[in-house]
Amino acid sequence: MVDLLTELVMGTTPIVTEETRPFWDATVNEELHVQVCDECGARQLPGGPCCSRCWSMTFHWERASGRGQVFSYTIVRHAFHPAFADDVPYVVADVELDEGPILTTNVTDCPVQAVRIDMEVEVHFAQEVNDPFGSLLRLPLFRPIA
Amino acid sequence: MSIGYETAVVGVGNTKFGKVAGVSAWRHQVEAVQLALADAGLSKADLDGLFTESQFTEPLLLHGHVLGQMLGIKPAYLSTCSIGGATAISLVQQAAMAIHHGLCNVAVCVYGDNPKTGFPALFGKVQMGRGQADSLAFGMAGGPVMEARSAMRYKHDYGVTDEMFGAVPIAFREHASRNPNAQYRDLLSMQDYLGSRMISDPLRMLDCCIGASDGAVAVVVTSEQRSADCRKRPVYIAGFGAANNLDGLSDPTHYTSFAGKRSSSTAYEMAGLGPDDVRVAQWYDCFTSTVLITIEDYGFTGKGEAGPFALEGNLTLRGRLPSNTSGGMLSEANLTGWNALAEGVRQVRGESTSQVDNASVCVVSGHGGFQASHATLLLTEATG
Numbered sequence: 140m141v142d143l144l145t146e147l148v149m150g151t152t153p154i155v156t157e158e159t160r161p162f163w164d165a166t167v168n169e170e171l172h173v174q175v176c177d178e179c180g181a182r183q184l185p186g187g188p189c190c191s192r193c194w195s196m197t198f199h200w201e202r203a204s205g206r207g208q209v210f211s212y213t214i215v216r217h218a219f220h221p222a223f224a225d226d227v228p229y230v231v232a233d234v235e236l237d238e239g240p241i242l243t244t245n246v247t248d249c250p251v252q253a254v255r256i257d258m259e260v261e262v263h264f265a266q267e268v269n270d271p272f273g274s275l276l277r278l279p280l281f282r283p284i285a
Numbered sequence: 286m287s288i289g290y291e292t293a294v295v296g297v298g299n300t301k302f303g304k305v306a307g308v309s310a311w312r313h314q315v316e317a318v319q320l321a322l323a324d325a326g327l328s329k330a331d332l333d334g335l336f337t338e339s340q341f342t343e344p345l346l347l348h349g350h351v352l353g354q355m356l357g358i359k360p361a362y363l364s365t366c367s368i369g370g371a372t373a374i375s376l377v378q379q380a381a382m383a384i385h386h387g388l389c390n391v392a393v394c395v396y397g398d399n400p401k402t403g404f405p406a407l408f409g410k411v412q413m414g415r416g417q418a419d420s421l422a423f424g425m426a427g428g429p430v431m432e433a434r435s436a437m438r439y440k441h442d443y444g445v446t447d448e449m450f451g452a453v454p455i456a457f458r459e460h461a462s463r464n465p466n467a468q469y470r471d472l473l474s475m476q477d478y479l480g481s482r483m484i485s486d487p488l489r490m491l492d493c494c495i496g497a498s499d500g501a502v503a504v505v506v507t508s509e510q511r512s513a514d515c516r517k518r519p520v521y522i523a524g525f526g527a528a529n530n531l532d533g534l535s536d537p538t539h540y541t542s543f544a545g546k547r548s549s550s551t552a553y554e555m556a557g558l559g560p561d562d563v564r565v566a567q568w569y570d571c572f573t574s575t576v577l578i579t580i581e582d583y584g585f586t587g588k589g590e591a592g593p594f595a596l597e598g599n600l601t602l603r604g605r606l607p608s609n610t611s612g613g614m615l616s617e618a619n620l621t622g623w624n625a626l627a628e629g630v631r632q633v634r635g636e637s638t639s640q641v642d643n644a645s646v647c648v649v650s651g652h653g654g655f656q657a658s659h660a661t662l663l664l665t666e667a668t669g
Contacts, residue, residue: 148407151426153419184535185419191532210537211438214486219427231425231485233434233534241535243420256441278422 146271151222155274158186161200163276169264171279172200173238184240205262206284207236214251230254234281248282259284289555290669292381293512293519296325296505297630302618303468305499306402310340313397313501314352321503326516327391334362334383334392334506336376338621341406342398352395362389370569370653371527372396373502373622374660378525380506390507396623397501406497428571429493431534431655433485436574438540440487442589445577447487449592451478453573454491454615456600460639461612468495469616492573494614502623504630509668520633523646524556524663533656543575544659545582545650552661553584557669558646560584565632565641566606567625569652570613579650580606583661602639610639622651626662633664 146152155163162185165172173182176190177197189196212232218224230246232254246254247263260281267277298320300313314337322328335358339348349365362383366372373396380392400406413421425431439445454473461467473491481491512519528547530539553559560583568576577591585606586594594600600608611617611628618624629649631637637644645667651660 151421151424153422159419211434211441211534211540213430213433213437213488214483215424215430215433216482216486217427217429217484219430220421220424223424223426226424229424231420231423231430231434235537241537243423243425243534245423256438280423 143271150271151220152268152270153276154272155270155276158188160274162186163274165200165202166264166277166279167267167275169277171203171205171262173203173236173240174198175201182239184242203236203238207234207260207281209233209246209254209256209258209260210235210241211256212246212254214254232281234260242279245280246282247280253283287555288381288385289524289557290521290665291385291509292506292522293509294377294504294522294630294664295507295512295515295517295519296321296327297503297627298324299466299502299624299627300397300500302466302498302500302620302624304401305399308399308499310342310397310399310403311352311355313399313499314395314503315355317397317501317503318356318393318395321393321505324517325505327505329356329358331391332358332393333360334380334389335360336380336392336394337365338367338372338376338396339365340396340398342400342404344407360389362392368654368658370571370622371651371658371660373626374525374649374651374662375527377504377506377522377626377662378527378660381522381525384506384508390511392506393503394506395501395503396620399499400497401499403499427485429485429488432572432574433488434534435540435578435656436487436572439574439578442541443592445589445592447479448475449577449596450487450492450573451475452595453570453576453600454478456595456598457570457609457613457615459601460610461616464611464617464638467612467617468498469612488572488574494571495619498618498620500618500620502620502627504626518634520630521665521668522662523665523669524552524554524558525661526551526555527660529658531657539656541578543578543582543652543656545579545652545661548659548661549583552663556663556665558663563606563646563648565610565644565647566608567610567629567647567649568608568613569622569625569650570609570615571653575652576608579652583648583650602641607639607641610637610641621653625649629662629664633666
């Protein structure tokens with residue numbers, strides 16, 4: 140219980156919820172999925188209880204290409220959270236997927252100073268981890284398209 | 286009937302800011318409330334509205350209940366609000382509305398915390414919300430990491446230089462140097478700015494507000510009618526506005542322009558004023574980029590022109606728009622926008638340590654909640 144409470148306050152692993160489970164389940168198979176509204180066709184991330192555009196409660200999840208462009212980014216040089224002390228410097232980027240939604244993620248597999256706005260990137264997946272309640276997931280990371 | 290000019294700030298109080306060992310967050314809050322009421326020439330018996338923001342060291346859903354109990358009051362109206370950095374301004378707006386509609390007569394808005402010497406601030410996954418906190422996994426931890434992506438895109442799209450960012454903390458520090466309650470008072474040079482450590486590109490240490498401050502601010506709000514009987518000259522709440530871009534950085538248009546555009550336009554309309562009437566500004570200065578983008582959103586310059594405007598010295602007392610005249614969160618204290626509110630009142634009264642001549646109209650902005658929420662206050666010396 141104490142471990143769980145510590146994780147809820149200090150942890151960094153996503154918590155899989157009713158709204159985000161299809162997204163995280165797909166990552167275990169190294170697939171990136173987006174929520175698609177059955178009524179108006181809007182695509183969104185993160186998953187929500189309804190379409191944020193038309194409020195339809197019916198939607199499905201669709202596999203995305205896994206490609207996109209860096210809309211913006213930062214090189215994090217100071218670890219504000221102790222979990223990232225060994226990771227600095229690292230890149231937090233907002234990747235605009237070819238399907239539309241913007242995903243906050245990391246750009247890896249290149250020097251941090253090589254990252255640029257509008258850089259073409261593709262998804263890859265980190266090692267499998269458990270969320271605090273035992274659900275499996277793999278973080279979707281991005282790297283430059285060679 | 287419009288609510289513009291119908292209410293006024295009649296009291297302001299603050300405790301010592303910075304590193305204040307041995308004083309609890311609650312004691313800071315109580316002291317600020319007492320000082321603000323005394324400043325107004327009012328007492329505990331007059332107080333019938335309490336508007337609070339919880340301290341981060343004890344993030345309580347029912348914060349106002351606890352503080353009100355400690356103060357031994359039975360207010361008619363009670364509200365505890367949390368919309369990030371826009372909370373201070375939002376609470377003053379709520380107080381003005383409650384007073385205007387007769388739900389209370391004398392309201393105190395208050396915030397105080399002691400993260401510098403007390404408990405650590407508790408703001409983790411639980412507060413961010415299940416499912417909404419997923420970006421923490423990618424190291425999106427800490428305010429600078431959030432704001433840096435906006436700053437990066439802003440520099441990219443508008444050719445904003447490092448020196449333009451640097452002009453902001455240099456100007457605010459000049460103001461702080463005259464404020465004995467400011468946490469940082471040594472003057473800064475451009476060399477100091479450019480040499481300051483990169484935290485989260487393109488934000489350097491000196492682009493970021495103070496990490497933690499102990500202290501508290503309270504203001505007293507009452508009706509225009511009642512304000513005439515108070516100890517000091519009233520500062521009228523001429524206009525206010527609010528707007529929320531709740532999808533934040535999920536929307537590509539929200540990186541280089543904020544909800545402040547809508548919020549300020551509502552406030553200008555309510556007050557019958559425009560940017561040309563504003564003599565002094567207290568910006569929510571969590572980061573330098575936030576200040577520059579907000580100056581554009583509020584119509585003081587065209588898009589992408591706030592950087593050159595700052596570099597020309599316009600944010601100092603010698604410029605067109607003296608800003609953050611107490612030093613702001615960049616130099617005075619990080620009271621999540623509450624110190625900007627206090628300074629706005631003091632400017633209009635003529636009580637600032639960096640007083641602007643004829644500070645007849647002051648604008649105060651609140652901004653936060655992961656770049657989403659914005660609130661605007663127009664304070665004036667004259668009734669409408």
